Amino acid sequence: MPRSVDPAALTADLVRCPSVTPVEGGALVLLQALLADAGFTCTRVDRGGVSNLFARWGARGANRSFGFNGHTDVVPVGDAAAWTQDPFGAAVVDGWMYGRGTTDMKSGVAAFVAAAVDFVRATPPDGAVILTITGDEEGIGADGTVALLDWMAQHGERMTHCLVGEPTCPNEMGEMMKVGRRGSMTAFITATGVQGHSAYPHRAKNPMTALVKLLARLEEKPLDDGSAHFDASTLAITTIDCGNPANNVIPARGTATVNIRFNDLHSGASLTRWLQDHAQVVAQETGVQLDLRIQISGESFLTPPGDFSALIASAVQAETGRVPVASTSGGTSDARFVKDHCPVVEFGLVGKTMHQVDERVEVAQIHQLKAIYSRILQDYFA
Secondary structure, three states: OOOOOOHHHHHHHHHOOOOEOOOOOOHHHHHHHHHHHOOOEEEEOOEOOEOEEEEEEOOOOOOOEEEEEEEOOEOOOOOHHHOOOOOOOOOEEOOEEEOOOHHHHHHHHHHHHHHHHHHHHHOOOOOEEEEEEEOOOOOOOOOOHHHHHHHHHHOOOOOOEEEEOOOOEOOOOOOEEEOEEOEEEEEEEEEEOEOEEOOOHHHOEOHHHHHHHHHHHHHHOOOOOOOOOOOOOEEEEEEEEOOOOOOOEEOOEEEEEEEEEEOOOOOHHHHHHHHHHHHHHHHHHHOOEEEEEEEEEEOOEEOOOOHHHHHHHHHHHHHHOOOOEEEOOOOOOOHHHHOOOOOEEEOOOEOOOOOOOOOEEEHHHHHHHHHHHHHHHHHHHO
16 A cells, blocks of 8 residues: 655655746646646646645545645745745754745645545545645636636546635634735825926926825725624725835926725725715815726635534544634635635734745644645544
8 A cells, every 4th residue: 555645755756846936837737747646536626837736536426526626836935045944945943844835835745745645545525525736826816726727627527625724823723714805905006296396386287296185085084894704994095105216396297106905894896986086075175097907816704604614613622622713804815716716714823923924834844734624624534
């Protein structure tokens, strides 16, 4: 009988693949070989220069299909000289594995792959196990999980439920799972006025004045006080600029960017109308043209508490002794795409060092995560 897959060793192998978005770096090739050897049907679903992998054990169209979603792409290293270990070396020091992607989220992918391979070899389930692994979660996302879901729809592939293996625990293993996420959108604002001498402001139309007025209106009142399952929505001004090198010239043009993280009291469309209404008022008051370009990265969503979230919570408690809090906090993840396909919950490692210099993970936690994922699979198909 084949040996059990070591999730820490697999994590190390993945970390040594320099898969900075959107470079594949050998990570998906490695996973495809391992999964195919275990009897998974594997298909590369590459699109737009992005590499993605679909893998299924069991029959297409099975009455129940447990899905896993994750990514092997990582953010750039940053200042390599600031690292105490090789960012792609997977060195283990005092029980910690160092490297870009150790936390976010090659360890999560390795833990689930190891759990899935061992599971189907030991106790072939009545159903299917599906893995959707992308190389574009840290990038724009248009050709990553979205491409996989598009391909699945075209080929009659379906997940009944899906677990996303992103890091979800703030400080301790097992303390939190994500049952939803806030929506995210960015407004790129361009103000166009009339250039003039700063000593004669009445002869100009200052775009910066209009921008300041608009931004003040947007920040004047909170968007809301939160909802039953979500914290309050937030609005952050992230940049204001006009590129003006002269202190005696009123510029003709200025720009600003605003990012909004919103709960289920809003939608991207309703907030777009809200932004446009405020911009129209300020444009009329100042005579400055205000143009908005809106980018909606994802809508808010919630997987209502039920059997699936309870199953995951039970497995986490059994392996860690902690009952995970069902949260909707944090940024966005590819769960925002999966939620249109099937119910989705996120659970993974402690994420304290993700995207940081000296990103690292406790080796013991990788094994613990595999044990949690193994129990989830066993309970799901029991």
